[in-house]
Amino acid sequence: MHVINDFFLLIWSERLNQQAVFDEKHKRELDQIRSTTFDNFCDSAAILLIINPHNFANMARLEEPKTVLKTLFQHTIFSKETIQYAQSQLLGYLIYLGNVQINHAILKRLELLKKEGIISYDALRSLGSILSLIEEKKIEVTALHVKRATPQENYYKTALYRLFVAIENLKGAVELPRLQERLHLIPERLENQRFSIGITGVMNAGKSTMLNALLGKEVLGTSVVPETANLTLIKYAKEPYAVVNFWNAKEWSKIEEGAKSLKSLEAFVKESRAHFGETFNTIITPKGESASIPVESLALYTSAKHSDKKCNLVKSVELYTDLKFVQDGVQIVDTPGLDDPVIQREEITLEYLSECDLMIHLMNAAQAATQKDIDFIIDALLYRNVAQLLIVITRIDAIAEKELQEVIAYTKRSIEARLKEQNKGAKLDEVIAKIVFIPIAGKLALMHKLGQEKEALALGYDMERTGLPLVETYLEDVLFGSNSQKANLIISSNRKEIESIIIESMASFEQERHYLTISHEEIEQAYAKHQEEKTVMAHFLEQIKTSVAQSKEEMEHYFGTLQKFANNQLDKLSYVVKRRISDDVSYEFSKNKKAPKEERIGSMIETAMKDGLVDLVRDYRYEFQKKMQSSLEYMDAQYGEFKSDTSAHHFDARAFCEEHLGSLLIFKNSTIVISGANDAIKKYGKNDLNMLSTALDAILGTEFLHVKEMLEEKLHKINHVLLSSFVSLCEAPARLIEERFSAEEALLEKAMRQMRDATHNREARSVEIEEKVRVMGIVLNDLSATKESK
Template sequence: MQDRQEQWQHKVESLLDNDEILALVYACDESLLHQFSQTQVMQEFFTQFFGKIPNAQDLQALKTFITPKLTQPLYIKLIGHFSTLCEAQVITKAYFHHLLLNIHAHKVDSQARTDTQSTKDLSHTHTLIEEFYQSLQELCTQDSQIQVLQRTWHNAKEQKFSIGVTGVLSAGKSTFLNALLGKEILGSSTIPETANLTVLQYAKDQGAKVHFWNLEEWEEILADSHTDEGLMRFVQQTQSTFGDNLHSYITKEGISKHIELSELSVYTSANHASKLCNLIKKVELFTPLKFLQGGVDIVDTPGLDDPITKREEITKEYIKDCDLLIHLMNASCAATQVDIDFILETLLERNISRLLVVLTRADLITPDELQQSLQYTKQSLQNAILKISQSLDSHAILSRITFLPISSYNALLARTQGNAPIPLEQTGILAIEEYLDTMLLGENSLKARDIAYLCLKSFASIAQDIAHDLSLESKILHASKEELEEFIAGERHQSTLLREHSVRISQAIMDKNTELEGTLKILNDFILMSLQTSQDRLKERVVQNITYAKRQNRTTTKEDLQELFTIALKDIFTDITREYKYKLNTKITHLIQEVHSEVQEVCHNLEFAHTPPSFSFYAKDEQIAHFVHILSSEVFALSGSGAFASKLDSVFNQTFALFSQLIFTKSQHTREAFLEFFGKISQMITQDFQSQITHKEQALQKALQQFEKSNNQETKDLIAHKLDSITQLTERIVQTYKELE
């Protein structure tokens, strides 16, 4: 087999340049081999490559050899050729989907094998980690070291995996999750069903816990409703339904309630008559499903275009800490602007390295339509990336996305009832599970490696602290009285320097916030200029349209104006805020990197767990509609007036001033959130420095006590032995984590 693969090496390179032949090779299974062998083009290929007509095993070996070499662009080309074969009825629609899933599965499997071969198996690493933990426990010199060691060990063993599931309303999230979980837990219908953020967690006894809005959150919703007609209707419906009882649900602290799983729809369904879902902020759902074992959480979002802005903000706070994001899009619909914005925000602004885009309801469209949907999404993303910056590599960004089709409903039927129009292996659910297992959940997953690496890094830091303490004891035990006094003075001087360094670092961190405030001011000026330019262009366009209509003896209707303003305001908001977000996040990322480098040089045991706050600038359709209504009504009223042109400035100025508040209000929230964020970092650094100073003093006191208590050779030999042991252990720990880098 090895000899044959070596012979194939050069031939495969030329095959990869011929995507049409490559597609036929992949499409050719045992049932089609005879048919394909009758064609001249395949006869020539088989003779040139194999020297004969191959058998099914030869073809499978070739596919296995080629699959790891497939690039994303080549994979997309293959999909196009498979689609053509399907349209020509050479292969069936079901086999088309089977091909896509098989190639992806082989790519995933090949990558897993490559990862396993490139480093030691993680099971061996886990064995070493446990050995290091036991050894460090025996060598720890202070209680504080034992506490850090045990916390690190616990976090590594109990590390949670968080999967965020996103998409616009009615993207099919609930059906997809039910299929993934193998049980119909979440309600689903053609009308948006799950109206709340839901966090699924493992528990032996199933149940749920609902969390209601608190008073402050509800007041924010009321404030947002003044410029959002959809939100205004939501508030009016809620107040009408609950009346005076509303404040028994919405309290200052916020209440939570445990419920049975059978009651879930009463609290979460947007279609339930109780309308309790209007009062719910989030739901925790507990179920004994195996997929959730091992600390796996699934965050099911109510929809990125959720009309409740506050709930969308909470959703974004949850998903920013997810280890993997799954974004769902209806395969039969083109990617929406919200889809495009979210994907870009995820890849560019949140530094998410892995994104799985699932095309739902793939069984309802033809392979050609699926291919068109994929191409449209990719092209839209490329165009949006170019709008942000010409310097960004769109191909590199798109390569971080994996696209997989699924028929969630058929997968759910196959798993819950055992019968479905499409076999389970052709629904797409198995390919998605393989992806999750390799990227996140498997023993050799990237996530598992990350956890092992961070644990070992922390162990190395603890080992260095222990070595420092033992070295301190050894120096004191071997010192003369004069040397001892000099040594103590030196150690305490080091503590003084640490305090001074703490103040300097904290001030430097706060300076980052001042720098960010300057950036926000510049970006706000950019918004003002951009809005003014857009306002002038739109006003000029309106005047031209109305003037042209009059010349044609045609009346400009209110509906004409509504259509014009809807498209224009959406484009203006999208273009301005996208550039704003990109520039702001670029600055924030740069500042955070500077903070990391400054902190990690001096703060050895600092758990840099705080993630920067997220922010969004999505304009809801209802918010846009609010401004469209104002502009179209007032411009239409003026269109027959003699003072039309002179009064138009006032109408546009007033409306755009309100329009800009959508952005400026969010900008202010961003400023406040980052002020708090950098403040927390500064506080953590101060605490870490103080911890180092306290540790030094305790180690010094312990060494002095040891000196006074027992200054014999046996004690010196024992410390020397421990110091030698911790030195060797540190070297082994460092070597192990470097192998994982």
């Protein structure tokens, strides 16, 4: 060991009588002293190293050098031999450690001794040169493998794969259990994401044929007699099966109530009651029955031809398939025709459609742009928050190219005319801008998918000409392209979560590295200070808990206030609808001596109801947002001095309302009230306006009672989520503060345990942390690059 030999030549001006060899029997004792009393170890090492021939006699008279000799090496005799032996063993131990941080700590003590005049400048320089000769020991730590992401078939899948790769890379780097748990939840959340496609159209529009072509298999019936007379949800499962959901008693009672006003519905109810007789109540129950069945048996429940009338009692069907089209989280809402006589089914259908990410409306080229089509298109784009509507014109193989262009032009003219009828002509450009037209030959496309391409080609249609590839490209782009709002939201929110986990982990590692460089006394001081701050923090958290409880109670009370507000708005809307009908009837009879056209009354009621309900929802959201803003500002103020500790947490009432109230829409079919109003006009409009007013009160009273029930039921569900989310939002900063304090406390306790652990290797741990931080840095850079390349 040349360092030890150099020490004795430089300090003692002599060589050791025997070869300098570190005796490892001293390792355990020295490790124990260094781990438990780091400062004392460094002090003792400095005192031992400064003993030389020039100060030996003076040092022998002092108690401290003797104590050092006894503490470090259990020698009680202070002699040249014992001192030289102790110095050689200490240097051997420092060489064994190869820890530059410890050497620097000893050098700092030597500098203090020089400053106090205890050693000379030459002695300091000599000892400093000796310590500098001790080489830093290289700690071997197995490098963590970093997997790199590769491009996938579309933007969303590529971005998704990058997130999964990032998570995989972080599994070996993230240590805190709380952060590991958060990391573990992300893949499950990503795999459960769903992209919904709503399919609408009148009966015989070709919905089933197009869906079968998209799915690549004849899953749905395509007869002119509708096979999918019910709402059908198509989802993915490894093992195909189906679930049939029947109406519950309350839902069926509404159907029977509607049958009193609508003859088509009356015949449907009578047929159903007569056919099932006493068994009716075993199928239509208060709770609502469901049956899981093989896919092959589906027609026995849904087919108008084969179900033995069971399709009358079915509300909806869930069809689970292993087909590729629905593998990546895609689910399809296949609706019954818009001309379905069971109008209650339309309301349920619209509820499902309101949550779809994309809507496709089909129109038969030979029967395009019916009144039902146009009304649905306008309704979807003006009232249902549909951002873009794909209109698929089907069966184009039955018409000429020139006729196809006329169908599109006619559809646009019909939309314009209908908007003008409703005094919404100014909305034309807004509506048309949201529509994309794609013509297809669905049956011929299905032939290609089923291996019958020769027959399709014989008719002059290759796959490209059928138009289906355009639909598939459109769906791919809207759902999974770089401009997909939902795809970007999913990627962005989960990327931010991963980044947050990395940043918290790196901060924790940085804090731990700091604790690895300081003394045991400094760690204990830091722990004591932390406990003082923790007491203050606990008192603060108790105040926050009280404030949150008060805010929760206020919010619960406010829900009742909002319900009354909504009911008052509905009462006003009922009065407005009645006044418009009465004024129009009075005007027509006084000027033209006849009743207004039924279509006009229908349009008036439909428009007034939709506009009124949209206004109601908008006003409800506005009032709620005001209250929410006030409550959140109050909570924000409560955090006071701790605000900086919550990672600049800011409450956002608008974002909260958008997230939780964005889907608050009311879907009510007005067919019954329109029919009732027209009947009342025929009966009383000409001779008795007072009786007409009374009849309209009864009709509208029943209608708006149903609307109030619908709204109350919807708000009951939403309010539960709102309250839970509100409380969670208010408590979030407090949780962050508490988690930070707990994490810091755990690090301090870990540091103190490590100080007492003689086997703990600070240097190895420091290198291990460095490797994990390196991996996190790579992942963080990759995530940032992904964000910038979008």
